[in-house]
Amino acid sequence: MSEPRRILEMNAFDNRQGGAGPVARRLDNLGAASVLFYRAPIEMVSAQGAWMVAVDGTRYLDFYNNVPSVGHSHPEVVAAVSRQIATLNTHTRYLVAGVDTYLEALKARLPSALSNVVLTCSGSEANDLAMRVARQVSGAGGFVVTETAYHGNTALVTEASPSALKRTAPPAHVVTVPAPGREAYGDDIAGGFARAIRAAMAELDARGIGTAALLADSIFSSDGIFADPPGFLRPAVEAVQAAGGLYIADEVQPGFARTGSAFWGYARHGVAPDIVTMGKPMGNGFPMAGMAARPEHLAAFCEDTGYFNTFGGNPVACAAGLAVLRVIEEEGLQDNAQRVGARLKSDLEEIAARAPRVAAVRGAGLFLGVDLCAPDAPGTPDAAFTVQVIDAMRDAGVLIGAAGRYGATLKLRPPLCLSQAEADRFTEAFAGAVLP
Amino acid sequence: MSEPRRILEMNAFDNRQGGAGPVARRLDNLGAASVLFYRAPIEMVSAQGAWMVAVDGTRYLDFYNNVPSVGHSHPEVVAAVSRQIATLNTHTRYLVAGVDTYLEALKARLPSALSNVVLTCSGSEANDLAMRVARQVSGAGGFVVTETAYHGNTALVTEASPSALKRTAPPAHVVTVPAPGREAYGDDIAGGFARAIRAAMAELDARGIGTAALLADSIFSSDGIFADPPGFLRPAVEAVQAAGGLYIADEVQPGFARTGSAFWGYARHGVAPDIVTMGKPMGNGFPMAGMAARPEHLAAFCEDTGYFNTFGGNPVACAAGLAVLRVIEEEGLQDNAQRVGARLKSDLEEIAARAPRVAAVRGAGLFLGVDLCAPDAPGTPDAAFTVQVIDAMRDAGVLIGAAGRYGATLKLRPPLCLSQAEADRFTEAFAGAVLP
Numbered sequence: 001m002s003e004p005r006r007i008l009e010m011n012a013f014d015n016r017q018g019g020a021g022p023v024a025r026r027l028d029n030l031g032a033a034s035v036l037f038y039r040a041p042i043e044m045v046s047a048q049g050a051w052m053v054a055v056d057g058t059r060y061l062d063f064y065n066n067v068p069s070v071g072h073s074h075p076e077v078v079a080a081v082s083r084q085i086a087t088l089n090t091h092t093r094y095l096v097a098g099v100d101t102y103l104e105a106l107k108a109r110l111p112s113a114l115s116n117v118v119l120t121c122s123g124s125e126a127n128d129l130a131m132r133v134a135r136q137v138s139g140a141g142g143f144v145v146t147e148t149a150y151h152g153n154t155a156l157v158t159e160a161s162p163s164a165l166k167r168t169a170p171p172a173h174v175v176t177v178p179a180p181g182r183e184a185y186g187d188d189i190a191g192g193f194a195r196a197i198r199a200a201m202a203e204l205d206a207r208g209i210g211t212a213a214l215l216a217d218s219i220f221s222s223d224g225i226f227a228d229p230p231g232f233l234r235p236a237v238e239a240v241q242a243a244g245g246l247y248i249a250d251e252v253q254p255g256f257a258r259t260g261s262a263f264w265g266y267a268r269h270g271v272a273p274d275i276v277t278m279g280k281p282m283g284n285g286f287p288m289a290g291m292a293a294r295p296e297h298l299a300a301f302c303e304d305t306g307y308f309n310t311f312g313g314n315p316v317a318c319a320a321g322l323a324v325l326r327v328i329e330e331e332g333l334q335d336n337a338q339r340v341g342a343r344l345k346s347d348l349e350e351i352a353a354r355a356p357r358v359a360a361v362r363g364a365g366l367f368l369g370v371d372l373c374a375p376d377a378p379g380t381p382d383a384a385f386t387v388q389v390i391d392a393m394r395d396a397g398v399l400i401g402a403a404g405r406y407g408a409t410l411k412l413r414p415p416l417c418l419s420q421a422e423a424d425r426f427t428e429a430f431a432g433a434v435l436p
Numbered sequence: 437m438s439e440p441r442r443i444l445e446m447n448a449f450d451n452r453q454g455g456a457g458p459v460a461r462r463l464d465n466l467g468a469a470s471v472l473f474y475r476a477p478i479e480m481v482s483a484q485g486a487w488m489v490a491v492d493g494t495r496y497l498d499f500y501n502n503v504p505s506v507g508h509s510h511p512e513v514v515a516a517v518s519r520q521i522a523t524l525n526t527h528t529r530y531l532v533a534g535v536d537t538y539l540e541a542l543k544a545r546l547p548s549a550l551s552n553v554v555l556t557c558s559g560s561e562a563n564d565l566a567m568r569v570a571r572q573v574s575g576a577g578g579f580v581v582t583e584t585a586y587h588g589n590t591a592l593v594t595e596a597s598p599s600a601l602k603r604t605a606p607p608a609h610v611v612t613v614p615a616p617g618r619e620a621y622g623d624d625i626a627g628g629f630a631r632a633i634r635a636a637m638a639e640l641d642a643r644g645i646g647t648a649a650l651l652a653d654s655i656f657s658s659d660g661i662f663a664d665p666p667g668f669l670r671p672a673v674e675a676v677q678a679a680g681g682l683y684i685a686d687e688v689q690p691g692f693a694r695t696g697s698a699f700w701g702y703a704r705h706g707v708a709p710d711i712v713t714m715g716k717p718m719g720n721g722f723p724m725a726g727m728a729a730r731p732e733h734l735a736a737f738c739e740d741t742g743y744f745n746t747f748g749g750n751p752v753a754c755a756a757g758l759a760v761l762r763v764i765e766e767e768g769l770q771d772n773a774q775r776v777g778a779r780l781k782s783d784l785e786e787i788a789a790r791a792p793r794v795a796a797v798r799g800a801g802l803f804l805g806v807d808l809c810a811p812d813a814p815g816t817p818d819a820a821f822t823v824q825v826i827d828a829m830r831d832a833g834v835l836i837g838a839a840g841r842y843g844a845t846l847k848l849r850p851p852l853c854l855s856q857a858e859a860d861r862f863t864e865a866f867a868g869a870v871l872p
Contacts, residue, residue: 022531022533022536023531025536025540026528026531026535026536028551029536029539029540029543029551029552029553030528030539030552030553030554030749031551031552031731031734031735032552032731032734032735032737032738032739033552033554033734033738033743034528035528035529035742035744036528036529036530036531037529037530041529041530041531042530042531043530043531043532043533044524044526044530044531044532045523045524045532045533046523046524047523047524047525047526052524052526052530055533065526065527067526067527067746067747068525068526072524072525072526073521073522073523073524073525075522077521078518078521078522081517081518081521082514082517082518082521082522085509085513085514085517085518085721085722086509086511086514086518087481087482087483087509088480088481088482088483088488088508088509089483089504089508089509089720089721089722090480090483090488090501090503090504090508090721091501091503092462092466092470092471092472093471093472093473093477094472094473094477094478094479094480094488095458095459095462095472095477095478095479095480096479096480096481097458097479097481097491099462100458100461100462100465103465103466104461104465107465115464115465115467116465116466116467116468116469117465117466118466118469120558121557121558121561121723121747122556122557122558122561122745122746122747123746124561124745125557125558125560125561125589125590128590128591129589131591132591153561153565153743153744153745154561154564154590154591154592155564155567155568155590155591155592156590156591156592158741163742164741164742164743165740165741165742166739166740166741166742167739167740168740279746280746284525285521285525285526285747285750285752286521286525286723286752287557287722287723287724287747287750287753288723295467295468298467298468298469299467299468301468302468302469303468303602303603304601304602304603304604305594305600305601305602306471306599306600306601306602307469307589307600308471308589309558309560309589310503310558310559310715310716311503311557311558311721311723313466314721314723316721316722317723
């Protein structure tokens with residue numbers, strides 16, 4: 001078995017050789033921080049619903065971007081932002097009724113115990129804050145994360161994001177465990193994962209650091225998407241909480257109805273988070289994120305540290321966020337994610353049964369992972385073939401990317417408004433790319 | 437002399453006693469993270485130009501919020517955001533022409549050596565990244581900041597923001613120096629400040645940590661605003677650079693033409709930053725920020741760490757940012773800041789000469805600080821009187837706040853479109869509040 005590949009994004013190229021035109025222009029502006037999709041990157045000009053339009057007129061079905069979750073350029077979000085930004089955009093040091101209206105609508109979706117919400121600009125800021133709250137409350141300094149986890153881009157959060165560390169191991173206060181899949185834990189994922197978490201906590205204790213929190217994305221997106229069996233997370237979470245650590249549910253990716261059966265991904269596992277962080281789809285692309293916590297936990301943190309977020313909780317973001325919640329409800333997007341996602345998964349499983357290079361299909365709702373492998377060798381992930389499939393899908397007009405320890409898991413995250421016809425279009429393109 | 441008061445915001449109350457209505461609602465939602473202006477907070481409903489309108493119809497002249505810098509609800513920014521969000525909002529893994537158009541317009545304002553820009557969501561994220569780049573490039577771990585500095589809210593940046601640390605001193609890798617004013621350095625601010633910086637670097641060396649960077653806001657906003665004499669920063673910056681450290685110019689507050697004589701605050705001092713960070717006014721309230729750096733510095737950082745910012749550099753933010761740059765240019769806002777600011781400063785100095793409780797007026801352009809003191813005791817800052825003045829100004833329809841080591845410096849940051857009549861309105865209200 002090969003070494004874990006630690007790389008933030010599988011379909012990412014630095015395009016250093018990419019000569020002229022818009023790619024050269026981008027490299028000149030962003031430098032080494034430029035990471036474009038595809039060896040021949042796509043220039044986009046517009047997007048609506050599940051579709052993006054390139055400068056050459058090509059229309060692409062977006063099966064990858066989990067930010068515009070209610071659909072690209074959704075008219076209700078557009079209208080809400082346009083109206084509010086023309087009226088008032090200020091910070092939370094003044095009262096603005098719409099801000100509290102949004103916070104109350106959001107809290108109605110959250111466990112009642114987590115009744116304080118700090119709004120931030122990004123999921124990174126939310127996780128950075130959550131990690132500090134967990135340290136304050138637990139009195140311990142360490143974090144347990146999965147081995148290919150990604151939780152954000154600040155200094156503190158990057159340390160707990162092994163997939164962002166290109167050449168180094170996480171620092172001493174971060175201990176990793178294998179992702180909750182059969183490869184590491186066989187048939188007993190719940191038991192095996194809990195044992196691994198307990199061992200990680202023991203290691204943090206042995207290092208004299210202790211465990212502040214288990215920080216986990218309940219769909220384990222960057223690890224390669226691990227959703228089943230429902231409930232497998234519970235023994236691990238309970239072990240952490242019993243030891244005085246917190247469970248930070250990083251819902252930046254699975255949250256806001258994507259996993260179909262519930263509004264939050266952690267609900268699939270019947271666990272009670274101490275902190276919930278959220279981001280990406282929260283404003284359908286308007287920069288906003290947040291952390292929900294117990295009042296006493298937030299108060300403990302604020303005793304030592306003054307926290308203020310200039311843009312966090314501005315009324316324009318709250319208008320966008322409220323429109324997103326309303327659209328999810330009005331358009332029945334959670335049900336749609338559940339229904340279209342289930343059918344998509346079973347269609348992909350049918351293809352897998354016929355395709356010797358498709359090893360497994362996993363996931364929940366409209367958050368699916370498909371493992372690609374060497375021919376007739378399900379245990380041998382094939383990252384090179386995965387890139388081929390991604391390119392073939394692009395040629396077929398479908399945008400998709402990959403994740404996971406081996407870079408060989410296609411990550412499917414279309415907008416939640418995906419129609420059955422659009423799902424079928426994906427399935428057809430996928431069959432064309434993987435069937436012999 | 438009293439101990440330094442370390443508090444993030446002087447006109448900030450937690451309003452824990454604030455019974456009913458919208459304040460109670462806010463506290464129920466934000467909990468300990470709620471920090472509202474005024475003991476009786478104001479509920480706002482709209483804002484245009486330099487004016488905000490409360491729910492009771494009261495109109496307030498906004499002399500404090502440095503985010504809506506080209507004016508609240510500026511129609512060009514509103515139109516740019518409304519148009520772009522209806523068309524395309526995605527991340528920088530696809531090419532979008534407007535993103536590069538913006539980056540190029542921004543870079544035209546920056547030193548040519550700093551030709552790579554990473555767009556983020558907040559100034560905090562920009563400074564968090566800048567500090568890590570500085571560590572990577574310098575090979576050292578320490579930072580020198582002023583003693584009441586504020587640079588942002590992430591874990592790493594909070595450690596370098598003494599004003600956010602309520603009960604603790606900064607960690608070992610952060611050494612503070614007194615703000616560059618006469619109180620600490622007498623008549624030789626440039627020489628004294630440079631000596632203090634050298635001593636701080638020696639202390640970091642003695643601790644075995646070394647100096648990664650001097651992280652300084654060139655207007656020293658949270659320290660109480662220190663702008664003169666122009667050039668005083670230069671010996672300090674050169675000392676840091678000579679020793680292999682970087683100078684991170686935190687332009688989140690002074691940037692984008694506010695200081696009048698130049699587009700960036702550091703230009704007032706004739707120094708060459710290694711990194712420039714920016715934020716607040718960049719999108720006139722649309723959440724966006726950035727870090728400009730040398731390509732080789734950014735490349736060194738990216739070799740070890742994968743950095744991606746989901747919302748950073750989205751085309752809607754870039755549309756807002758481009759509109760801000762255009763409005764500053766078209767409306768001559770830098771000249772306006774210079775001209776109206778200079779007149780405002782001299783009017784305030786005239787009042788100070790007659791008002792025994794006004795000890796000093798400092799600043800540049802439309803970023804001014806006014807020290808308030810005990811009666812006829814210019815050396816005795818008076819925070820309680822400052823709160824009285826803030827409340828009296830509010831009663832006169834003017835929004836203002838305070839900063840500084842003693843919480844006794846009024847901080848004036850009106851929109852850059854401020855008219856002379858609006859400036860006069862402030863001066864009149866201020867005279868009423870401070871003249872005997």
